[in-house]
Amino acid sequence: xxxxxxxxxxxxxxxxxxxxxxxxxxxxxxxxxxxxxxxxxxxxxxxxxxxxxxxxxxxxxxxxxxxxxxxxxxxxxxxxxxxxxxxxxxxxxxxxxxxxxxxxxxxxxxxxxxxxxxxxxxxxxxxxxxxxxxxxxxxxxxxxxxxxxxxxxxxxxxxxxxxxxxxxxxxxxxxxxxxxxxxxxxxxxxxxxxxxxxxxxxxxxxxxxxxxxxxxxxxxxxxxxxxxxxxxxxxxxxxxxxxxxxxxxxxxxxxxxxxxxxxxxxxxxxxxxxxxxxxxxxxxxxxxxxxxxxxxxxxxxxxxxxx
Ligand code: CP
Numbered sequence: 001x002x003x004x005x006x007x008x009x010x011x012x013x014x015x016x017x018x019x020x021x022x023x024x025x026x027x028x029x030x031x032x033x034x035x036x037x038x039x040x041x042x043x044x045x046x047x048x049x050x051x052x053x054x055x056x057x058x059x060x061x062x063x064x065x066x067x068x069x070x071x072x073x074x075x076x077x078x079x080x081x082x083x084x085x086x087x088x089x090x091x092x093x094x095x096x097x098x099x100x101x102x103x104x105x106x107x108x109x110x111x112x113x114x115x116x117x118x119x120x121x122x123x124x125x126x127x128x129x130x131x132x133x134x135x136x137x138x139x140x141x142x143x144x145x146x147x148x149x150x151x152x153x154x155x156x157x158x159x160x161x162x163x164x165x166x167x168x169x170x171x172x173x174x175x176x177x178x179x180x181x182x183x184x185x186x187x188x189x190x191x192x193x194x195x196x197x198x199x200x201x202x203x204x205x206x207x208x209x210x211x212x213x214x215x216x217x218x219x220x221x222x223x224x225x226x227x228x229x230x231x232x233x234x235x236x237x238x239x240x241x242x243x244x245x246x247x248x249x250x251x252x253x254x255x256x257x258x259x260x261x262x263x264x265x266x267x268x269x270x271x272x273x274x275x276x277x278x279x280x281x282x283x284x285x286x287x288x289x290x291x292x293x294x295x296x297x298x299x300x301x302x303x304x305x306x307x
Contacts, residue, residue, distance in 0.1 A: 002300055003112040003119045007133040007170040014299075015170075019138050021295040021305070022288070029062065031306045032294065036065035039301065042095035043069030044087065044111075045122070046078060046102045051264060051286055052122045052131065056099045059293035068095060085114035092116040097301055099131075103229075118300040126160040126230055132263050133166040134296060135289040140220060142288065143259045143281060147174035153214050155182040155244055156224035156269055158189040163263040164224060165193055172201045179205040180214045184243050186236070187226070211244050215253040221246070223262045223269050223282075247271040254279070261285050 041060040045053050057067045070076040088111040099120040100108045105127035112119040123129040154164050171177045198205050208214050231237040262282040274280050
């Protein structure tokens with residue numbers, strides 16, 4: 001039985017296979033419409049979510065399966081003090097696979113150790129968000145056709161942004177991927193990403209503060225939200241929240257084929273006037289999230305695929 005805690009739980013070859021499967025699901029959805037008949041997904045969300053929870057639920061329904069779960073800790077017995085280990089032991093009796101989001105780093109890992117069904121980390125605190133990374137990779141591959149030799153700009157909250165950490169870890173495995181890390185001093189990537197992921201893998205990267213300086217060289221710009229829920233005080237959040245606003249004027253500095261990704265939700269960091277730019281790929285990205293989660297469910301459940 002396999003779980004997914006980090007994008008590194010899948011080899012590059014397995015990622016390719018998964019993205020090929022997601023591509024086939026996109027092209028031939030009818031082939032997969034009953035492949036999970038009789039199977040159940042449990043969505044255990046101890047933290048708010050729109051895309052991840054609903055795209056997991058849509059994914060299982062698209063496969064013919066059913067969904068059970070809760071969307072907040074308050075509406076589960078966590079509010080009475082039940083541990084994630086006890087919760088997953090019980091949920092293992094009710095479902096075949098589980099997606100868990102939790103505000104505490106490592107909680108899905110703890111759950112996986114007590115589980116008798118596959119557990120998918122659907123975001124744990126400021127740590128990892130592997131299924132967002134699968135979504136991001138599928139989006140980049142669909143738009144660019146490859147990962148090698150791309151210059152990727154990551155902008156915003158690089159300190160607490162779990163999507164950023166997971167994406168960097170996944171992309172360093174490809175050839176000659178370069179990173180431009182765009183953030184205020186206080187929100188730079190954690191040192192383990194700089195030292196143990198980027199430097200250790202001899203990956204070329206630069207850290208800059210001004211988005212305008214970085215834009216002309218980028219192939220992909222990955223914008224992120226400054227996350228209010230990760231700040232310890234309101235004052236720091238207010239100071240940082242509008243540090244970056246991508247608007248039409250700034251987009252004039254970018255290449256004609258520089259695509260903008262964002263895990264969403266967006267607050268102010270991308271002006272809505274950018275949404276009509278053909279390079280704005282963030283809503284398409286959310287759609288890819290369904291295909292890739294369908295492919296992941298099939299992979300972890302080891303479902304026999306149609307020809
Ligand atoms: N991208 C993402 O994780 O969105 P949600 O928080 O809405 O799930």
